[in-house]
Each structure stands twice: as C-alpha cells, then as structure tokens.
Amino acid sequence: MRWLAIFLMLASPAMAVDLIVPGGIVLRSEETSAGQIRLPDNVWTPDRPANVASGAIERTVIRVPSAARTTVQLLSGLRETLSAEGFEEVFSCADAGCGGFDFRFQLDILGEPDMHVDLGDFLYVLLTHPDDGTSPHTVALLASRSRAAGFVHVTQISQAGAVEPDLPATAEVTPEPDTPASTIPSLVETGHSVLSGLDFGSGSADLGDGAYPELEDLAAWLDENPTARIVLVGHTDSVGSLEANTALSRQRAASVARFLTDVLGADGGQIQSSGAGFLAPIASNLTDDGRARNRRVEVVLLSLGE
Incomplete structure (x- = not known):
C-alpha cells in the first residue's frame, strides 16, 4: 500500500516543523492572518468558558x-514530532471525559x-x-473516526498576527438571526446555523404555535438525509444566574426538538x-436588541453519515 504524507508547516518562519499524517489526504485548509479562536484548555464545565486565543490562524x-x-x-x-520540537502538551481529553457535547460545541x-466528529x-x-525569543505557538489536534475513515483536524496559532480578544471567533461566521431561508446552506457549509424566527421572551422556554x-x-x-444527525443548542441573554440560564437554554432547545418531531x-x-446558557453570546447583553439576538436556538450538524 502506498503511503501519502501530508506536510503541514507551522506559521512562524523561525520554527518550521513538518507534521506528517501517513496516508492522509487534505480535504480543506483555511488561513486567517489575524483572528480569534476558542482553544479549550480544560474539561468543559458550565462556569468555565473556553480560552480565546488570537493571532495568525491556520x-x-x-x-x-x-x-x-x-x-x-x-x-x-504528530504528538511525537511536536514534542521533539519543544512543544509541551498542556491538556488532552477523550470522548465523554472532555465534557460531552458541550465541549465539542x-x-x-x-x-x-x-471534518467528522x-x-x-x-x-x-x-x-x-x-x-x-521567537513567536510562541499553539497547536490543537483533534482526531475522530467514522465507519469508513479517520479524520484529523489541526489548528495552528502564531502570535505574529495577534489581535485583542473581543467576541468568540464564532461570532464572525454566525448568520444574522433575521436572514431568511439560510439554515440549510449555512448548516452544511459551516456546520451550524441560527434558527430564525423563534420568539423566546426573557425567561421563557415556550415555543408558541405558528408557522x-x-x-x-x-x-x-x-427527511431527505436520514443518516444526518444534528444537535439543537439553546442560548439565553444574561438576565439571571448561570445555572438558571443553562437550564432554560436546554428547555428551549428541547422545545424546538419537540416541535420538529x-x-x-x-x-x-x-x-x-442541549444548552449553553449565556456563555456564547453573538451580541452585547447591554442592550435590548443584543439580548433579543442572544435568545436563540442554533442547529449544529454532527454527521451526514456514510
């Protein structure tokens, strides 16, 4: 069997390292010269938001x-190569030990x-x-499998393009809540999408009757993709405690799931x-409009099946 070697070059010219995945085929690669990205450095818990790193991202x-x-x-x-080049593992976890779906999200x-997970x-x-003395780097590795293939996701961050943290990186790609008929294209392209037109008042979990x-x-x-699997994730504004909002966000997601079924x-x-409470806002909670945007349910694509 012929082995295919994929070479991934770390961003800093001062520290070039070849990362080799035997037999691997690059499906997709994206680079950002200056951006922000969430890099979890611990097991997920409701009161511990993910660490946000900034810089040049690949x-x-x-x-x-x-x-x-x-x-x-x-x-x-990959771990052996990075260790030999002076990288230190600061966190690793597997499956449910990471915190379940909330960690994946x-x-x-x-x-x-x-990327299948x-x-x-x-x-x-x-x-x-x-x-x-050189630009420090961070590398996040993620591996998973389907029934027919293995998948590896490599995230590389260099401080060469660092920017001050603002909002979580997902805010840059989240569709506006009032964008019509955008759920399916966005879901397939980015892996998640905000469900528009769902009216949740502050503190309410009820999805009213209507179209x-x-x-x-x-x-x-x-129905057209019977092997696809999704997760509905509820989000809230910041009115109230984290515990109450986490419970409320789960109830909202469950309400949408019941409507679908x-x-x-x-x-x-x-x-x-599932529910994320107020830990992943897409707007400021200091205004009425921002709080209204944060009261939402997102659909996340887990798998299309094979």
Missing part, C-alpha cells in the same frame, strides 16, 4: 481513508462534511511552545438537544 482537515487506526494512533506521529473547527470516539490534544419556515425546511432536509414529523433519532 486550520486543516485531513482524511485517512481507513478506520483501522484508533484516535490515539491517528495523532501519535466550543471547538472552533472546520465542520461537516469535511463522533461524540463517542474523539481525542483532543492542546500543545504550546514556550516563549524562547416556522426554517423548522419546516430543517424537518424536510432531515411532534408537529413536523421529524425522526427523533436524528435530533439531540
């Missing part, structure tokens, strides 16, 4: 056309269909290089629901 998805290797094996070569990675079979590793075109489109898309006939086996 994200790459590699597919290994075989599911024979475990997630540990998929990352072993805070990863700013390239989404389906390129099985919530029951993934490994995350965060490495940093000490500041020795919800985006939910109808989503139900139809699920009970009213629109979607298959409940394709749908999960």
